[in-house]
Amino acid sequence: MSEPKKVGRRTFLNYAIAVVATGVIVGAATYYAAPKGATTTVTAPAATTTVTVPGATTTVTAPGGMPKGSITAYMVAEPGPEALKSILSIFKNKTGIDVTLEVYPYATLQTKQATVLSAGSSTVDVVYSDDVWLGQYYESGWVVPVDDLIERDKNEINLDDFPKGLQEGNMKYAGHYIGLGSISAIYIFYYRKDILEKFGYTEKDLDTWDGVYEVAKAMKPDLEKMGMEPIGLMGARGVQATCAYYQFLGAWGGRVYDPTTYKPEINSDAAVAALEFEAKLAKDVGIASIPSDDYGELQANFLNGRVAMMPAWHNMAPALLAPDSPVKDKWRGIPIPKGPVKRAPTLGGWCLAISKFSKNKDAAWEFIKWAASADTCVYLSKYQDMSRYSSFADPSKSVYANASLTDLAIAWARPNIPPWPAMSDQMGIAVNNVLSGATTAKAALDDLQKKYEDILKSAGYYKG
Amino acid sequence: MKKFKSNYDIIILLAPSIILLIITTLFPLIYCIWISLNSIIIFYPVPVKFVGFDNFINSLLNPIYGFWTSAYNTLIFTGCSLAIEFILGLGIALLLNKEFKGVWFLRYILVLPLLISPISIGLLFRLMFLPGDWAFVNWILTSLGLGVVQWLANPMLAMIVLIITDVWEWTPFMSLIFLAALQILPPAPFEAASIDGASSLQIFRYLTFPMLKEMMIIAFLLRLMDSLKTFDIIYIITQGGPGTSTQNLNFNAFLQAFTFGNISIAAAQILMLTFIVIFISIYLIRMVRERA
Numbered sequence: 116m117s118e119p120k121k122v123g124r125r126t127f128l129n130y131a132i133a134v135v136a137t138g139v140i141v142g143a144a145t146y147y148a149a150p151k152g153a154t155t156t157v158t159a160p161a162a163t164t165t166v167t168v169p170g171a172t173t174t175v176t177a178p179g180g181m182p183k184g185s186i187t188a189y190m191v192a193e194p195g196p197e198a199l200k201s202i203l204s205i206f207k208n209k210t211g212i213d214v215t216l217e218v219y220p221y222a223t224l225q226t227k228q229a230t231v232l233s234a235g236s237s238t239v240d241v242v243y244s245d246d247v248w249l250g251q252y253y254e255s256g257w258v259v260p261v262d263d264l265i266e267r268d269k270n271e272i273n274l275d276d277f278p279k280g281l282q283e284g285n286m287k288y289a290g291h292y293i294g295l296g297s298i299s300a301i302y303i304f305y306y307r308k309d310i311l312e313k314f315g316y317t318e319k320d321l322d323t324w325d326g327v328y329e330v331a332k333a334m335k336p337d338l339e340k341m342g343m344e345p346i347g348l349m350g351a352r353g354v355q356a357t358c359a360y361y362q363f364l365g366a367w368g369g370r371v372y373d374p375t376t377y378k379p380e381i382n383s384d385a386a387v388a389a390l391e392f393e394a395k396l397a398k399d400v401g402i403a404s405i406p407s408d409d410y411g412e413l414q415a416n417f418l419n420g421r422v423a424m425m426p427a428w429h430n431m432a433p434a435l436l437a438p439d440s441p442v443k444d445k446w447r448g449i450p451i452p453k454g455p456v457k458r459a460p461t462l463g464g465w466c467l468a469i470s471k472f473s474k475n476k477d478a479a480w481e482f483i484k485w486a487a488s489a490d491t492c493v494y495l496s497k498y499q500d501m502s503r504y505s506s507f508a509d510p511s512k513s514v515y516a517n518a519s520l521t522d523l524a525i526a527w528a529r530p531n532i533p534p535w536p537a538m539s540d541q542m543g544i545a546v547n548n549v550l551s552g553a554t555t556a557k558a559a560l561d562d563l564q565k566k567y568e569d570i571l572k573s574a575g576y577y578k579g
Numbered sequence: 580m581k582k583f584k585s586n587y588d589i590i591i592l593l594a595p596s597i598i599l600l601i602i603t604t605l606f607p608l609i610y611c612i613w614i615s616l617n618s619i620i621i622f623y624p625v626p627v628k629f630v631g632f633d634n635f636i637n638s639l640l641n642p643i644y645g646f647w648t649s650a651y652n653t654l655i656f657t658g659c660s661l662a663i664e665f666i667l668g669l670g671i672a673l674l675l676n677k678e679f680k681g682v683w684f685l686r687y688i689l690v691l692p693l694l695i696s697p698i699s700i701g702l703l704f705r706l707m708f709l710p711g712d713w714a715f716v717n718w719i720l721t722s723l724g725l726g727v728v729q730w731l732a733n734p735m736l737a738m739i740v741l742i743i744t745d746v747w748e749w750t751p752f753m754s755l756i757f758l759a760a761l762q763i764l765p766p767a768p769f770e771a772a773s774i775d776g777a778s779s780l781q782i783f784r785y786l787t788f789p790m791l792k793e794m795m796i797i798a799f800l801l802r803l804m805d806s807l808k809t810f811d812i813i814y815i816i817t818q819g820g821p822g823t824s825t826q827n828l829n830f831n832a833f834l835q836a837f838t839f840g841n842i843s844i845a846a847a848q849i850l851m852l853t854f855i856v857i858f859i860s861i862y863l864i865r866m867v868r869e870r871a
Contacts, residue, residue, distance in 0.1 A: 222838070352819065353820075404729055404732055406729070406732035406733075407732040407821065415711075533622065536622065536838065536839075537838065537839040540839070547822050551733065551824075553822050562642075565642075574625065
């Protein structure tokens with residue numbers, strides 16, 4: 116057997132240099148040989164396409180001159196956007212625009228969008244803004260106001276189909292339209308009609324928070340024998356703990372800060388009393404998992420008959436009405452109970468907006484119009500409620516639609532100034548700490564007050 | 580071996596690696612230091628300004644930045660999980676060092692947790708410790724008549740869940756290192772000790788333990804560096820809650836950067852964590868060298 120031929124160091128280096136040099140020459144030649152500045156003209160199909168949406172047949176005509184290309188949109192991982200994913204081919208057939216729709220959980224979505232947008236990246240064309248992020252996105256110059264586009268396409272959009280409260284809370288900031296409303300979110304109060312009737316109560320007994328507490332306390336011993344607890348709440352650290360507390364904060368007459376001076380008021384007597392009541396509700400008559408329950412857990416608790424009542428977003432309702440829901444015909448939605456001062460249902464919701472850094476803004480706007488159109492919203496509302504009146508038209512929604520629209524008229528939005536996402540997270544931690552018994556309401560809110568002073572000062576709002 | 584013609588040959592050959600090293604290692608570190616010395620909030624329009632060491636001082640003095648709470652949580656998590664992993668790992672290694680039927684199978688099984696991604700492990704343990712009586716752990720407890728425990732709603736229990744997860748994931752790593760070390764120990768001293776009538780405990784106390792010490796320090800060091808930087812299982816299982824009870828330094832820095840947009844504070848905290856890791860590592864490496 117012959118000995119393998121050894122390659123010397125010099126020979127090896129020569130070969131290596133030759134290979135690298137060849138690569139560089141071929142690469143450069145390819146680069147310079149490629150046509151520069153060539154324009155590709157693609158004509159949008161002017162064909163008429165008939166598409167069938169499960170539950171609805173829509174005939175759409177793709178007009179000539181439609182923007183082309185592909186865009187990327189981010190949305191939150193909730194039932195509505197998930198359902199939208201499954202009908203993207205309709206939009207593609209209609210416009211020829213390819214949409215990559217990426218959905219992320221709430222916290223991840225904000226992290227992802229804020230990181231991409233603050234870097235000025237064109238990775239995403241359509242962003243999904245929670246109502247409380249609008250200020251941050253607008254003030255940071257990450258999104259393009261769409262007043263002109265809405266005015267231009269007003270007949271197609273039919274702005275009157277968007278409730279005024281949602282337009283103000285979810286679609287506008289500083290007097291400008293930032294985008295079109297998508298998922299709507301208003302707090303309502305859910306209760307098990309069969310259970311309350313069994314114990315001889317009616318929804319009138321749930322008109323105030325004190326009433327809710329009394330009813331819950333009276334039912335608790337018997338409910339426990341049935342493997343049930345009276346109340347469920349979202350108390351897990353995060354945005355949902357903030358939203359749940361917010362309804363109590365308003366009902367007790369508290370507020371986050373003075374709107375003119377931005378002086379934080381989160382440790383006011385009203386704010387402390389509101390959190391003390393929430394903690395009492397959770398401790399005395401709530402399901403024990405409240406400090407770790409988020410949107411999904413609370414929904415599962417109600418669906419599976421583990422709780423008899425819950426204050427929660429109205430957009431949870433479609434899942435409770437679904438054909439396979441174990442509580443399908445057993446529940447009702449009523450307006451949020453009144454506190455010592457007023458009813459204060461929390462307002463939330465989402466808006467589809469165009470990224471300032473998008474290289475295909477026209478296509479992004481076409482997608483937004485389609486995703487927020489009445490036809491699409493009606494289809495999506497089988498999974499989650501959207502921001503149009505027409506998404507409430509389905510007769511099966513009558514068990515909660517009135518409560519939703521009543522609460523919408525009086526709903527109060529959380530602040531949407533740019534530092535709010537950071538403040539919201541701190542509020543979520545404080546509320547969660549109190550609900551888990553780690554601290555008292557007074558101590559948690561005194562601590563939060565100091566944090567808010569710091570945040571608002573560093574953001575240039577509170578002069579101190 | 581043929582000598583290089585000149586120093587230039589060496590420089591030319593080493594240059595690509597050195598440049599790559601500077602780009603991938605040194606530049607991010609310098610950039611991180613630069614960020615930590617400025618005030619940069621990426622999520623809303625505040626002008627960038629040079630603030631010197633303010634971010635380090637604020638992190639240490641202002642509770643809003645959660646440094647000390649996170650440091651305390653890090654200490655509890657790392658201390659408890661490392662101690663358990665160390666003892667369990669050594670015990671398992673001693674057991675698997677013996678020859679008995681099926682030992683090869685147990686050695687294979689031991690590697691399994693190391694092959695699963697931390698995200699999957701986090702998800703697995705989150706599902707096991709969920710509050711309902713249908714979740715695995717609570718199902719066992721209710722079957723035994725002990726009732727449902729709110730594992731993730733209680734600050735202390737949530738920390739215990741994280742420690743259990745980390746122990747399950749990383750004990751095999753400790754075991755493998757100890758097992759490898761045990762298998763290369765010279766047999767002569769052990770045979771002599773047996774002939775002299777030493778008990779198993781005496782053999783472990785006076786032979787095995789001293790001979791394994793260097794390897795123990797190395798295993799401890801590797802796990803310590805990793806444990807201080809734990810992120811994935813916290814993100815999946817508790818998100819730092821309830822409250823801030825399971826928020827470690829790494830997770831806190833992540834929140835500062837990507838929830839609050841305060842990347843300067845995050846950079847300052849990450850640098851402090853890096854210095855802590857480097858300091859402990861140097862100390863432990865010195866210990867190994869001195870012993871060697």
